[in-house]
Amino acid sequence: MSKKVGLFYGTQTGKTESAAEMIRDEFGDGVVMLQDISQADATDLEEYQCLIIGCPTWNIGELQSDWEGFFPELDTINFSGKLVAYFGTGDQLGYGDNFQDAMGILEEKISERGGKTVGYWPKDGYDFNESKAFKNGKFVGLALDDDNQSDLTDQRIKAWVAQLKTEFGL
Numbered sequence: 712m713s714k715k716v717g718l719f720y721g722t723q724t725g726k727t728e729s730a731a732e733m734i735r736d737e738f739g740d741g742v743v744m745l746q747d748i749s750q751a752d753a754t755d756l757e758e759y760q761c762l763i764i765g766c767p768t769w770n771i772g773e774l775q776s777d778w779e780g781f782f783p784e785l786d787t788i789n790f791s792g793k794l795v796a797y798f799g800t801g802d803q804l805g806y807g808d809n810f811q812d813a814m815g816i817l818e819e820k821i822s823e824r825g826g827k828t829v830g831y832w833p834k835d836g837y838d839f840n841e842s843k844a845f846k847n848g849k850f851v852g853l854a855l856d857d858d859n860q861s862d863l864t865d866q867r868i869k870a871w872v873a874q875l876k877t878e879f880g881l
Contacts, residue, residue, distance in 0.1 A: 715759060716879065717761070718734060718735060718745050719755070719763070720745070722777075723767055726800045726857050727766065730800060733864070734868055749777040757789075763796045764814075764817055767800040768800075771806065772806070772808075789824065790825040793827065796853075797817060797852025799844060799853070811843070812844065814850070832849060834848070836860075
């Protein structure tokens with residue numbers, strides 16, 4: 712496993728950071744490099760062939776503030792040939808009309824810049840009305856809801872990381 716994976720996340724309450732750490736740990740020692748997006752610049756993302764992008768949906772369908780600040784930088788990055796996986800934290804019951812929108816906003820922008828999305832996730836077990844992260848019958852990445860389904864987070868991360876190891880070719 713010579714390929715390293717860059718995991719870039721933004722966090723407001725710590726839930727997304729905790730999920731990022733769990734994902735890193737599930738991959739095993741030295742595979743995933745964690746970086747808080749508030750401390751990153753465009754060249755940091757360019758260093759990796761495989762990326763994991765983590766962002767909570769904030770307020771009503773908005774990007775978390777550090778990702779909102781970084782969003783214009785995405786236009787300067789060539790994601791062609793990069794495999795990009797996404798995960799998000801959100802509240803499907805309190806915000807069922809925009810559950811995981813931030814993940815969808817980031818996936819759309821990075822795909823426009825050439826990134827190839829991997830890590831699609833089924834909607835089974837979720838209860839929401841609308842989501843910008845829901846396309847072609849699946850989420851564009853791992854949807855976590857620690858507000859209502861914290862008991863499912865561990866098993867969802869384990870299953871998703873196993874899927875990503877295959878999709879990343881690790």
